[in-house]
Amino acid sequence: MDITRRELISTIAKTGVPAAVAVSVGAPSLHAETENIPVPSAAVGLLYDASICIGCKACVSACAEANDTPADTRSDALHQAPNDLNDLTRNIIKLYKPEDGSISSFVKRQCMQCLDPACAAGCPFQALHKDPETGIVGWTAEQCIGCRYCTITCPYHVPRFQWQGYNPRVTKCELCSTRLEKGLRPGCTTVCPTGAVIFGPRTVLLDEAHQRIRKNPGRYYQERVYGERDNGGTQCLYLSRVPFEKLGLPELGVESVPAKTLRWQRRLYQYFALPALLYVGLVQVIRKSLKGHEHEAHEREKETGLRAQL
Amino acid sequence: MSTATINNPADTSGKTRWERAVPVYGFPVVNRTFIVLVGMTLLAFLLTAYRELAGLGPVSGMNDAYGWGIWKTFNVMVLTALGSGAFAVGIAAWVFRRKRLHALMRMALLTSFLAYACGLLLLGIDAGRPWNFYWIVFPWRWNFHSPLAEVAICMSIYAMIPLAVENIPPVLERLWYFDSRLRPGVERLERGLHKFFPWIIAAAYLLPGMHQSSLGALMLLAGERVHPLWQTPWLPLLYLGAATFMSFGCVAGTTMLCCVVWKRAMDMEVLDEAARITSWLIFGWLGFRLLDILFRGALGTAFHFDRFAGVFWLEMFTVAMGGWMLRRSLRTHETRYMFLGYVLSSLGGMVYRFSPTTLAFRPNPESLYFPSAIEVLVSLGFICMGIAGFLLIVKRFGILPAPLQEWHDMASYFRFRRPYIRWTGYFKYGYFGDNEETESD
């Protein structure tokens, strides 16, 4: 009772043809989805101009204060001096200083509020979720299973997991959404002495950035706003004199990471059509195998007098 | 059926033919190995309790750069691949109708169930906020696009429904033999079960096909951070492919090992068939992997002198070597090479499945991860639990395939040498087949 060629072909045809139809029907809608990532209606964000930041780190302590987190004094038990984002630090200032003495730069790192966030794309029960209006990617404790997938998927390596304690949390900048509700600005933007980081609607910030580039020709790296199109677009925008990669902002291309990497995954599972068809096909084949197998087993049972084992 | 036929069973050809799953009888379950295994398991439970209170940081080497440690990357990613036997061997036996492979099915189902159960338990222990897993029963909360949701949901459903149900027949069989009063009930249950079998079995192939590939898809989102020798859009398919030959190796290799340890005859027809399929799976997989690397233009990085190239060649070499040994054993009929072939190819596959998350993962900022002692002990403890479960079950249920003769030997063994053992109800009736007249109580 080998599977016959004819049966195989007919099964493939039976499941394959509708499957191909399903995929090709599904594909155009996917294309539309990947090419234009919608910008939320009231998208807000930050504009950080690395070239005017003086590295005072006022924004770091203001961030901790605004989020009601204790100061992270773990490095020397005295100063609030975290050396990277961590479970107590949503915002950090780092210094890029090349060996050869060429131009150095500070960089402020926090969540970019991506338009198509990879962290939310991977989060299994939507604990990380992009607000459809403000576009802020927020974290909900009740839906987070603590899998730490977000720490792996985020291309900017932003979300951090709390490694201590029985009730760990995931920490990332949520653009002070609770302050925004009260009509306040995000903590970091309220204290910046030079205006290196400002808050506003994404469109306004983009205009401002382009204006700065126009006014200071040759000042900014590639005369480009990082985040306008990078990674499908982000709501936090960067201007810099040094290459963005040096500041920890990788060149990801204009397509967002989830769109780029999960395209086939999404297509195959669209509406669950393909798996369902495959399932039906499998049931048919197995039903037939089972009949043959049972038959043989019972024949054998008669021969040996021992109860058939299926 | 007269006693004469039973004491002189038909098999006189000299060629072993696995026909019946027979418990491993005549060996005590509790021996030194078993006690050590149980001890390790209990230790792991204790450490788990500590982990739940203290958090992940104090017990593991995980850090902000390596958010995932061996609990996920080894016990789940690697061991469930070894435990995909129910999927790979099952498809060969049921869908492609390699009939002889049915002899290995019970082994495949059992190893899969144990591997998945241990993997799922560790997945729960590894999760920082496991109590929130209850969202799994609210489909509208699922993130359908997340490979991790796919893995978590699909894996738990698979292990709890199709895989568990497929493992019921040996249990029912034991009950059937245990007491004749149970028989009508058992038979009714069996009939009911058989009605649903096609649907259950089909689900048992569809679901692992989905989540074993999604395990590969997990690392797609990590993008550039996975070294180009591993990062490819085909990662899901390669993960699935690795799972197929690794699990064949696990099922056939374990069966061979059991045959050696418990002195059982091997059916070379079945083993050859499995080895042939495995070797083709291996070469197909290797070819596909190399072609993929070639077409993406990543081959150059394989000749850099760094840890990535080292891991890559190690993996390629062990898998290829395993495949070659399997081919060789098919020619020369040396079981030693066959076993080694399974071991090597599975080891190579394990390295492959382990790499994208750990060995070939380049976090930014660069940092190192090395599992802590507690992490290793917990991981080992859960593996020990699986092995202990395996040892217990093969000695109490008909799992391991054997020639017909073995069944008769077992019956006489208990009838004459261990008449005082109560649980031999299993064998008391099996000896006489359907003959009810000899029943005394």
Ligand code: SF4
């Ligand atoms: S920067 Fe990272 S954490 Fe922030 S929205 Fe994007 S993917 Fe999510």
Ligand code: SF4
């Ligand atoms: S750790 Fe929590 S927030 Fe991050 S991906 Fe997992 S469930 Fe989502």
Ligand code: SF4
């Ligand atoms: S407060 Fe402003 S100037 Fe000071 S470190 Fe922060 S961004 Fe730079």
